[in-house]
Amino acid sequence: PGATVRDLGEALGVPPTRIIQILMGLGEMKTVTQTLSTEEIELVAEELGRKVEVGTLEEPAPEEVAPEDSPEDLVEKPPVITVMGHVDHGKTSLLDRIRRTNVVSGEAGGITQHIGAYQVEQDGRRITFIDTPGHEAFTEMRARGARVTDIVVLVVAADDGVMPQTEEAIEHARAAGVPIVVAINKIDVPNANPDRVMGELAERGLTPEQWGGETVTVPVSAKTGEGIDDLLENILVVAELEELRANPKAPASGYVIESRLDPGRGPVATLLLNRGTLHRGDVVLAGTAYGRVRAMFDHNGQRIKEAGPGTPVEILGLSGVPEAGTRFEVAENERTARSRAQQAEERLRRQELAQSGPRRTTLEELLGEGGAQELNLVVKADVAGSVEALKEALAKLSTDEVRVNVVRSGVGAVTDSDIMLASASGGIVIGFNVRPTNTAKQVAEREGVEIRTYDVIYKVIEEIEAAMKGMLAPET
Ligand code: GDP
Numbered sequence: 001p002g003a004t005v006r007d008l009g010e011a012l013g014v015p016p017t018r019i020i021q022i023l024m025g026l027g028e029m030k031t032v033t034q035t036l037s038t039e040e041i042e043l044v045a046e047e048l049g050r051k052v053e054v055g056t057l058e059e060p061a062p063e064e065v066a067p068e069d070s071p072e073d074l075v076e077k078p079p080v081i082t083v084m085g086h087v088d089h090g091k092t093s094l095l096d097r098i099r100r101t102n103v104v105s106g107e108a109g110g111i112t113q114h115i116g117a118y119q120v121e122q123d124g125r126r127i128t129f130i131d132t133p134g135h136e137a138f139t140e141m142r143a144r145g146a147r148v149t150d151i152v153v154l155v156v157a158a159d160d161g162v163m164p165q166t167e168e169a170i171e172h173a174r175a176a177g178v179p180i181v182v183a184i185n186k187i188d189v190p191n192a193n194p195d196r197v198m199g200e201l202a203e204r205g206l207t208p209e210q211w212g213g214e215t216v217t218v219p220v221s222a223k224t225g226e227g228i229d230d231l232l233e234n235i236l237v238v239a240e241l242e243e244l245r246a247n248p249k250a251p252a253s254g255y256v257i258e259s260r261l262d263p264g265r266g267p268v269a270t271l272l273l274n275r276g277t278l279h280r281g282d283v284v285l286a287g288t289a290y291g292r293v294r295a296m297f298d299h300n301g302q303r304i305k306e307a308g309p310g311t312p313v314e315i316l317g318l319s320g321v322p323e324a325g326t327r328f329e330v331a332e333n334e335r336t337a338r339s340r341a342q343q344a345e346e347r348l349r350r351q352e353l354a355q356s357g358p359r360r361t362t363l364e365e366l367l368g369e370g371g372a373q374e375l376n377l378v379v380k381a382d383v384a385g386s387v388e389a390l391k392e393a394l395a396k397l398s399t400d401e402v403r404v405n406v407v408r409s410g411v412g413a414v415t416d417s418d419i420m421l422a423s424a425s426g427g428i429v430i431g432f433n434v435r436p437t438n439t440a441k442q443v444a445e446r447e448g449v450e451i452r453t454y455d456v457i458y459k460v461i462e463e464i465e466a467a468m469k470g471m472l473a474p475e476t
Contacts, residue, residue: 003035003036003041004032004033004034004035004036005019005020005023005030005031005032005033005034005036006032006033008036008041008044012044012045012048012050014048016032019044020032022043022044022047022048023040023044025047026040026043026047028040068250069247069250073247073248073249073250074245074246074247075245075246075247075248075309076125076244076245077244077245077246077309077310078119078125078126078127078128078239078244078309078310078311079127079128079150079151079235079236079238079239079242079244079310080117080128080129080130080148080149080150080151080272080310081127081128081129081130081149081150081151081152081153081235082130082133082137082138082148082149082151082152082153083095083129083130083133083152083153083155084133084134084135084138084152084153084154084155084169084172084173085133085154085155085156085165085166085169086155086156086157086160086162086163086164086165086166086169087165088157088160089155089156089157089160089163089166089185089186090155090157090185090186090222091133091134091155092133093185093222093223094153094155094183094185094220094222095129095131095133096222097222097223097225097228098120098129098228098232099118099120099129099131101225101228114131115258115270115297115299115312115313115314116130116131116132116257116258116270116312117129117130117131117257117258117270117272117299117312118131118299118312119298119299119311119312120232122229122232122233122235122236123233123236125236126310127232127235127236127239128272128310128311128312130148130149130257130272132258132385133155135165135168135169135172137324137388138152138172138176139172141255141257141324141325146255146325146326146327147176148255148257148272148325149176149178150178150179150239150242150244151178151179151180151181151235151238151239151242152169152172152173152178152179152180152181153180153181153182153183153231153235154166154169154170154173154180154181154182154183155183155185156182156183156184156185156197156200156201157185157186158184158185158186158187158189158192158193158194158197158219159186159189159191159192159193160186161193161196161197161200162197162200162201162203162204167204170204170206179238179241179242180206180215181215181216181217181218181231181234181235181238182201182206182208182215182216182217182218183217183218183220183227183231184197184198184217184218184219184220185220185221185222186221186222186223187219187220187221187226187227188221188223188224188226194219197217198210198211198217201215201217216234216237216238218230218231218234244310246274246275246276246308246309246310247275247276247309248276248277248308248309249276249277250275250276250277251276251329251330252273252275252276252277252278252279252282252284252329252330253273253274253275253276253327253328253329253330254271254272254273254274254275254309254327254328255271255272255274255325255326255327255328256269256270256271256286256287256322256323256324256325256326256327256328257270257271257272257312257324257325258270258324258384258385259321259322259323259324259384259411260321260382260383260384260411261321261382261411261412261413265316266316266317266318267289267291267316267318267319267320267321268314268315268316269286269289269314269315269318269321269322270312270313270314270315271284271286271312271313271314271315271328272310272311272312273307273308273309273310273311273313274309274310275309276308276309276330277306277307277308277309278293278296278306278307278313278315278330279293279305279306280293280294280295280296280304280305280306281293282330283330283331283332283333283334283336283337284315284317284318284328284329284330284331284337285328285329285330285331285337285340285341286318286322286326286327286328287322287323287326287327287341287344288320288322288341288344288345288348289318289319289320289321289322289326289341290318290319290331290334290337290338290340290341291317291318291319291334291337292317292334293315293316293317294315294316294317295315295316295317296313296314296315296316297313297314297315298311298312298313298314299312319341320412321384321410321411321412323384323387323410323411324384324388349417373401373402373403374402374403374404374405375402375403375404375405375427375464375468376405376407376422376425376426376427376428377394377404377405377406377407377422377427377428377429377430377464378406378407378408378409378414378418378421378422378425378427378428378429378430379391379394379406379408379409379410379429379430379432380409380410380411380412380413380414380418380429380430380431380432380434381409381411381431381432381433381434382411382412382432382433382434383411383433384411386432386433386457387409387410387411387432389457390406390409390430390432390457390460391406391409393457393460393461394406394460394461394464397461397464397465397468399468401468402468404464404468405425405427407421407422407425407427408421412434413431413434413435413436413437413440414429414431414434414435414436414437414440414451415436415437415440416437416439416440416443418440419436419440419443419444419447419449419451420443420447422447422449423447423448423449427449428449428450428451428452429444429449429450429451429452430451430452430453430454430460430464431451431452431453431454432453432454432455432457432460433454433455434453435453436451436453
C-alpha cells in the first residue's frame with residue numbers, strides 16, 4: 001500500500017488540500033484518503049520544488065549532526081575547504097604549496113596521490129582541502145544538492161585585485177551560505193598592493209577585520225610560502241566559530257567528490273565523509289552505484305581500514321562510477337543496496353525519457369537545412385573531470401537558433417543504454433577517450449545513431465560548433 005494524499009502532505013509539510021489542488025491541475029481527482037502512485041507523488045513533489053524517493057521519502061541532505069546524535073558523541077570535524085578565485089591568481093599554486101609543506105604524511109613511503117582532496121595538519125588539528133579549485137566544481141556539486149564545503153578560501157592576487165571571477169566566487173559562496181577567508185596572494189611581487197585589494201573587498205561587503213569588518217584576510221605568497229601557516233591558523237579559527245562537529249559512531253554518509261573508471265581496478269571513487277565512520281567491508285550506496293568497500297586508501301595512497309568525518313578516502317568495490325556530488329551512505333547489506341540502486345536507475349531512466357524528443361540520425365542531418373533547434377548529446381568520457389569540462393564547454397555553444405542539450409553524461413565506455421537514449425532523444429553520442437562496447441556498436445548501427453569519438457576537448461567543441469554553423473568536415 002502506497003502513501004495517501006494525507007501521508008504525502010504530512011511528509012512534505014503542506015496541507016492535503018494543496019496536494020489535491022496540484023493533482024487537479026494535473027487532471028487527477030483525488031480525496032485525502034486515496035492512495036497515490038509513485039508517479040503522482042513525484043509529480044506533486046516536483047510541483048512543490050521538492051525531491052522524493054520512491055517508496056521512502058528522500059531524507060534531507062546529511063547534516064553533520066543528526067537529531068539522534070547525543071551531544072557526548074559529537075567530536076570536532078576537520079573543516080572542508082574549497083579554493084576559489086580569478087584565473088591566474090594562484091589557486092593551484094596555493095593548493096600545491098599547502099600540500100607540499102603541510103600534508104599529513106602517512107606511514108613512510110607514502111606518496112601524495114591526487115584523489116580529489118587531501119588533508120593537512122596545523123597545530124595538531126586537521127584541515128581538508130578539495131583540490132579541484134574554482135567555482136565550477138563547487139557549483140556542480142551544489143546543483144546536485146551536495147553541501148561539501150565548510151569554508152571558501154578566496155584567492156585574490158595582490159597585484160591584480162578583485163576581478164570578475166573573484167566576484168563570481170563571492171556570489172557562489174554567499175549563495176551557499178559558506179564563510180569566506182581571503183588569501184591575498186602574490187605579496188612577494190614588487191607591485192603587490194594588499195591595501196588596494198582590501199579596499200576592493202570592502203566595496204563588496206567583505207570588510208577586512210583589520211579595518212573593523214568581519215572578513216579574515218591573510219596576506220600570503222604561494223611562491224615563497226610566506227603567510228601559509230597564518231592562513232591555516234585563521235581557517236581553524238573560522239572553523240571553530242562554525243562549530244563543525246560530527247558523530248563518528250554513526251553509520252557513514254557523505255558525498256562522492258571524484259570518480260573514474262580504472263582499467264585495472266574498476267570503478268574508483270573518492271568519498272568525503274560528513275558523518276560517521278566508514279570501514280573496509282561496509283556496503284556503500286551512491287546513486288545508481290553500490291558495492292562492498294573492497295579496499296580503502298588515504299591521500300597518500302596508503303591502505304586504511306576506516307575513516308572518520310571530514311576525511312577523504314578513495315574506495316574500490318563499487319558497481320559503477322557515481323557522478324561527483326552524489327550522496328553516499330552505508331547500507332545494511334548488499335541486497336538492500338542493490339534494490340535501492342535499481343530504483344535510482346529507474347528514476348534516472350524515466351527522467352531521461354521524459355526529456356527525449358523526436359528521432360534523427362547524424363550530426364549533419366540533425367543540423368542540416370531546416371534542422372533541429374535542439375542538439376541532444378550523450379557525453380561519455382574516461383574521467384569525471386573531462387565529463388564536467390565537456391558539459392560546461394558544450395553548454396556554452398548554445399545559440400539563439402540551436403540549443404545544445406546534454407541529455408546524459410557519465411564516465412565509462414559508450415554502452416547500449418547510451419545509444420538507446422541518444423536514439424530516443426534524436427541525438428548523437430560523443431565519446432571522449434572512450435570507445436563503444438561491441439554491442440553498443442551494433443545497437444548504434446541498428447538504431448542509426450552516430451557515435452563520434454575524440455581525444456582532445458577543443459576538437460569536440462570545434463566540430464560541434466562547425467556543425468552548428470552547417471559546415472562540418474567529414475569525420476576522419
Ligand atoms: P590559478 O589559475 O588561480 O590556479 O593560478 P596558478 O596557481 O596557475 O598561478 C598562476 C601564475 O601565478 C603561475 O605562473 C604561478 O607561478 C604564479 N603565482 C602563483 N602564486 C604566486 C605567488 O605567490 N607569487 C608569485 N610571484 N607568483 C605566483
